[in-house]
Amino acid sequence: MKKIFSVFLALLLVFPLFACGKKEENVVNVYNWGEYIDESIFDDFEEQTGIRVNYKTFASNEMLYSSLKSGGSSYDVIIPSDYMAARMVEENMLLPLDYSQIPNMANLDAQYLNLEYDPQQLYTVPYMWGVTGIIYNTTMVDHPITSWMDLFTTDLTGQVLMFDNPRDCIGIALKALGYSFNTTSEDEITEAANLLIDQKEKGIVQAYVMDQIFDKMINNEAAIGTYYAGDYITMSEENPDLAFCIPSEGANLFVDAMCVPTVCENYDNAMAFINFMCSDDVVLRNCEETGYSTPSATALEQMDEEVSGNPVAYPASDILDNCETYGGLPSSTLSFYDHEWIRICLAKVKVH
Amino acid sequence: MKTKTPAIPYIVWMGIFVVIPLILIVIYAFTNFDGHFTLDNFSNIDVFLQVFGNSLWLALIATVICLLIAYPFAYLLAQEGPVFRKIAMLFIMLPMWMNFLLRTYAWMSILENNGFLNQFLGLFGIGPLHLINTDGAVVLGMVYNFLPFMILPIFSVIDKLDKRYIEAAQDLGANRRETFRRVIFPLSLPGVLSGIMMVFIPSISTFAISKLLGGGMSFLLGDLIEMQFLGAAYNPHLGSAIALMMLALVVIAMLIMNRFGDGEEGAVVM
Known part of the structure; x- marks a missing residue:
């Protein structure tokens, strides 16, 4: 009896694995x-x-x-x-x-x-x-935001939220430097990563976030961040002080x-x-x-x-024409993105 | 033979959910995308040494803090009557009935610059303190989430201590401090060792805590492994290799701990 029970129990444990396959x-x-x-x-x-x-x-x-x-x-x-x-x-x-x-x-x-x-x-x-862009709080930022480079200035120290994924985050730095989102040049990607490391070491970055940005921007936790236009519309319904800018260098469409x-x-x-x-x-x-x-x-x-x-x-068509879509990148470039992203993640804040 | 049959369900369970996944990790770690044997996944591991160092350091701090908080607590709790104990146990377990991520999210809104803690301190003119997105916040998250795993094993060992040893020590003229140092503490070591393991292992492999409370500012092993599966370049082979290295690290740590515990009966996880 005990034996039958044990076998039954064993089958019971394994059964769900096959049950999933049922059409x-x-x-x-x-x-x-x-x-x-x-x-x-x-x-x-x-x-x-x-x-x-x-x-x-x-x-x-x-x-x-x-x-x-x-x-x-x-x-x-x-x-x-x-x-x-x-x-x-x-x-x-x-x-x-x-x-x-x-x-x-x-x-x-x-x-x-x-x-x-x-x-x-x-x-x-x-x-x-949709497009990506800069979301900022008009009560916390005292000058107009027009460029991706505004994310790298020290007057916003500790107030900047960046994307928490390599493609978007490094992409922003590439655009700020005047390069393409789809570059495969390792020198350009390294230059962009160095810009981000410098931004982190100077304490300009508050955090790297994805959907956590909703809470942080709505609650005035940060003054400025990067995210998607559609989500800005959702956030601005909760916090009317928020504004959106498609930077002059062009954003990701x-x-x-x-x-x-x-x-x-x-x-x-x-x-x-x-x-x-x-x-x-x-x-x-x-x-x-x-x-x-x-x-x-x-x-x-x-x-x-x-x-x-x-x-x-x-957005108006001339603004959209200035935006760039992400293309597929070769796997060697994607590995290099990860490599540079680790360098960014490991950088330490030097001043505070 | 007769005694082994009831174990079959557990053996099947372990086989499917522990042994087979482990074998898969080893296979992935030593192969490349074409399925050929390779050691390449381990060749650039030096790039990740800093990540290993970071994780080890933070997990170690969290474990020490947990031990410092949990031991006196477990010791005092073991002296209390049954009603108090039950209530205390309930309060230790209560947060664990809630989802781990929810609890960590709650800490986020406590620690933020405009969070509850800074608002409270602001009433007294203190701050605002910079708490969130620091290594300290990550350690706090680890301590908060894993503290019960340190308290429970220590408590159960101290609680089951044979009181006659303590009486014997007292009879032989040991004062309270000596009784503790030479009798109670050595006898409770197995609980301490399991507690250390149960806090250290999840601390070294966590990635949600560093994402939410660290704001991506501190980068741990768990983040590194997650990135191999969900990052720009999908590389489960490298991810498995790093996971295997972490496993080796944990096994080494456990072996060292076991040496310390030599002579005490093995309540240790291994």
């Missing part, structure tokens, strides 16, 4: 950034199509990449940013889309199609776009795109979901919830003018 009928597994959708649309989708949405979120492109690379997960729709989509295309991680099943694609503005991360428009449907990974198990459901996400009503609700900008021309027409005329969400 559920008529679902679509969606993997998206955190706080990047209006989750109430899932019920409408199920009502319209009978397909249930399994929704999970990730915190960074790299996290999405590594969970696909390490296997074991099956997603039907993923929403990486442009540079990560480019990397995935290159590494054959995405399936071509069947655009005949996505008629709502016609709603999208052509200027967001055929971009450099998917020149032939085979693998992606743009979901949202990013497009997050819906893709289908090769591990997809419900291809037709994925197409239906992507199509649904491009319908005007859903686009409007997602924009309202997230504060990010839509590539849909038809939805933009229906949008409240206060939103569509907001220069933070929809």
